Amino acid sequence: MGARIVALMIKEFLSLLKDKKSRVVVVVPPILQLIVFGYAATFDLSHVPYAVYNEDGGAPAQDLLAGFRGSQNFLESAFITHEEQIRPLIDNKKVLMVVHLGPTFSRDLLSGAPASLQVIIDGRNSNTAMLALNYANSIVGSFNEEWTKEHGLSGPPARLVARAWFNPNLESRWFIVPGIVGLLTLVVTMLVTALSVAREREQGTFDQLLVTPFRPVEILIGKALPGFIIGTFEATVITLMAVFWFKVPLLGSVITLYAGIALFLLSAIGVGLMISSLAVTQQQGLLGAFLFLVPAIILSGFTTPIANMPQVIQDITLLNPMRYFMVVLRGIFLEGAPFHILISQLWPMAVIGVVNLALAGWLFRHRMY
Amino acid sequence: MRMRGLVRKELLQVIRDPSSIAIAFLMPVVLLILFGYGVSLDAEHVPIALVVEHPDAETAGFTSVFRQSRYFSPVGFREMKGAEDAMRKGLVDGIIHLREDFSRRTRDAGGAPVQVIVNGIDANNARLISGYVEGAWSTWLQQKAIADGVAGVPVQVEQRVWFNSEMRSRNFLVPGLIAVIMTLIGALLTALVVAREWERGTMEALMVTPVTMKEILLGKLVPYFFLGMGGMALSVTMAVWQFGVPLRGSLAVLFASSSLFLLVALGMGLLISTLAKNQFVAGQVAIIVTFLPAFILSGFIFDIGSMPAPIRLFTHVIAARYFVEILQTVFLAGNVWPVILPNALALLLMAAVFFGIIRRKSRKRLD
Structure with missing residues (x-):
């Protein structure tokens, strides 16, 4: 049995890698994509363009604006003198935000009346708007603190002392890059498995395979192992880059990480082969791959938290192997989570994998057209 | 043809x-x-731990802002240990910690320190949660300033979000x-x-x-x-x-x-x-x-x-x-x-x- 499976595996590897285009497609893009996406996928705002509309010439107004100028997050890109200039600047996306100081700003401030700073912001991307507002609020917060101290006013009755666990500087890259490890591993596995049976069916070679002495289990193993080997190799390369290129801390044990990778690959290969054996043509296989891949990634908690989803969709995500792998990856990278805490995330991937592989094996003989 | x-x-x-x-x-x-x-990127009903070491009228005023906010669903604790455990297990996404001397220190020059800890793994979510916490805090400051008849913060931010005002x-x-x-x-x-x-x-x-x-x-x-x-x-x-x-x-x-x-x-x-x-x-x-x-x-x-x-x-x-x-x-x-x-x-x-x-x-x- 062993020798037969090896023979089948060699054939699979050959059909996958003999074509130069196919070889390039499986190896090069994941690495390029990690670099591009690793830099692109960040929620940290930098150099957000904003305009100043200062109707008040006073020194306190200048002090407050200096806070905005000194911030890495903002970039002063326009200075306006009339109210009508605000709309075109924001409409045309020249600036994201306009900071407006009314004519009585300094007078109010010096007389002890509450002075107001108007912030007008483009809400077309509400997340960016919310983050920019938070930055603006903290600039005003530090101005207020300085002002009360300098003028001997009574300070606020309480102040917030904030810190973050596991990611003290709140770098979204630390959150995103381990997620990309999962993303690219999934894509590569789908590339290798999702079309493999469909192609043989379309070309008629699968029928030939079925009349050989191979048992469906052997065909299954022969089809699954190349995906497993390529997937493990790519996951290793991507993990190494995440640690050494993007400097994301890897606090947990490498053994636990590989246990997670192995189980995730099992589930991804299972789904890939299932789709592939269900499809009659490659067109259908490709459609199936997309119909799995896209929701699996978007509803995995990779960018938007699962906790924000309505309950029904949260329940649907329980079928998504990516969801578990995201928790495993982030837990191992950032929290150093030990194996026993992650068991609740690991076994569902194993179940998804085994069920789908069994289905795929059954479909080999029962889906004839 | x-x-x-x-x-x-x-x-x-x-x-x-x-x-x-x-x-x-x-x-x-x-x-x-x-x-x-x-x-969706709108976090609502974020589970947070409210640790109040010595509950009294002052802390009740502070925590009620969080209890009324639609952004939070607070869980009460009497000491940090329980809250930290809950955070490690992923049951809460943040901790607000009011120390024993909170009420006394509200009269200090610098104000009473309120420790805020967020789970930083999802940095974007963590930032949004900190923003909500700051919002709740400044609501409390305003309420208290009005109640005590004193001036509020020197500069207030008045925000207007165009195109998508409910964000x-x-x-x-x-x-x-x-x-x-x-x-x-x-x-x-x-x-x-x-x-x-x-x-x-x-x-x-x-x-x-x-x-x-x-x-x-x-x-x-x-x-x-x-x-x-x-x-x-x-x-x-x-x-x-x-x-x-x-x-x-x-x-x-x-x-x-x-x-x-x-x-x-x-x-x-x-x-x-x-x-x-x-x-x-x-x-x-x-x-x-x-x-x-x-x-x-x-x-x-x-x-x-x-x-x-x-x-x-x-x-x-x-x-x-x-x-x-x-x-x-x-x-x-x-x-x-x-x-x-x-x-x-x-x-x-x-x-x-x-x-x-x-x-x-x-x-x-x-x-």
Whole structure:
């Protein structure tokens, strides 16, 4: 049995890698994509363009604006003198935000009346708007603190002392890059498995395979192992880059990480082969791959938290192997989570994998057209 | 006349393998429902631990702000240990810690320190939660200043959010999702159609007929263009009726820019198909170049302006980027020509380049 499976595996590897285009497609893009996406996928705002509309010439107004100028997050890109200039600047996306100081700003401030700073912001991307507002609020917060101290006013009755666990500087890259490890591993596995049976069916070679002495289990193993080997190799390369290129801390044990990778690959290969054996043509296989891949990634908690989803969709995500792998990856990278805490995330991937592989094996003989 | 025959042949192929119809009509509906509801950046009812070491009237005033806020669902604790355990287990996303001497120190010059700890793993969510905490804190300060009859903070921020005043993330995510979904549909519809003919040998059969290469390509484009526009119309209808996204621009602009984008997306699929000449490779390439780039590099969720310069430059080859910008503007802001025109021009240019290359690469030759 062993020798037969090896023979089948060699054939699979050959059909996958003999074509130069196919070889390039499986190896090069994941690495390029990690670099591009690793830099692109960040929620940290930098150099957000904003305009100043200062109707008040006073020194306190200048002090407050200096806070905005000194911030890495903002970039002063326009200075306006009339109210009508605000709309075109924001409409045309020249600036994201306009900071407006009314004519009585300094007078109010010096007389002890509450002075107001108007912030007008483009809400077309509400997340960016919310983050920019938070930055603006903290600039005003530090101005207020300085002002009360300098003028001997009574300070606020309480102040917030904030810190973050596991990611003290709140770098979204630390959150995103381990997620990309999962993303690219999934894509590569789908590339290798999702079309493999469909192609043989379309070309008629699968029928030939079925009349050989191979048992469906052997065909299954022969089809699954190349995906497993390529997937493990790519996951290793991507993990190494995440640690050494993007400097994301890897606090947990490498053994636990590989246990997670192995189980995730099992589930991804299972789904890939299932789709592939269900499809009659490659067109259908490709459609199936997309119909799995896209929701699996978007509803995995990779960018938007699962906790924000309505309950029904949260329940649907329980079928998504990516969801578990995201928790495993982030837990191992950032929290150093030990194996026993992650068991609740690991076994569902194993179940998804085994069920789908069994289905795929059954479909080999029962889906004839 | 010949064209009609080709279009008919392609249509028959579409009808016989219903997967194309499923791609055009079923996929946008399923994906948009799933994502429109599932993809949200608005955290509500965030579980947080409120640790109050010595409850009294002062702390009750502070915590009631959190209990009334729709952003939080607080869990009470008497000491830090329990709260820290809850955070490690992932039961709460943040901790607000009021020490024993909180009430006494509110009269100190610097004010009483309130320790705020957030789980920083999801940095974006952590930032939003800190923002909510600060909001609750300043509400409390204002209430207290009024109650005590003292002046509040020196400078107050008065914020006005244009186009999306309730800051619903769905309003910008749904138009972005339409761009991502249409990228997939466009490419999926055409990625295999030329490669299939090469692989099955029917391309040779077509070549011996008098039809020109241009006609073959047009015959492949026309049916899928109408399928794709049907899917697009479905998506827009759902965005407006199902998800309540305001449509402030005109339908005509939406229609024109969608046709342009669909041309680019179909062109990309045809280009992949023409270059690969092999369904397996074409399928692999389609998976790689369509979904993830449109998802991550289009500005649909990650702000392009904050990316490093080389990456920002690279996003210019992603067609979805232009369409996302047009859609977000047409839906939320209206017909803002200075935003729409440059992006539409870029799409036009991309379509021209794609079809130019396809034209050059498809000759009636066997090699």
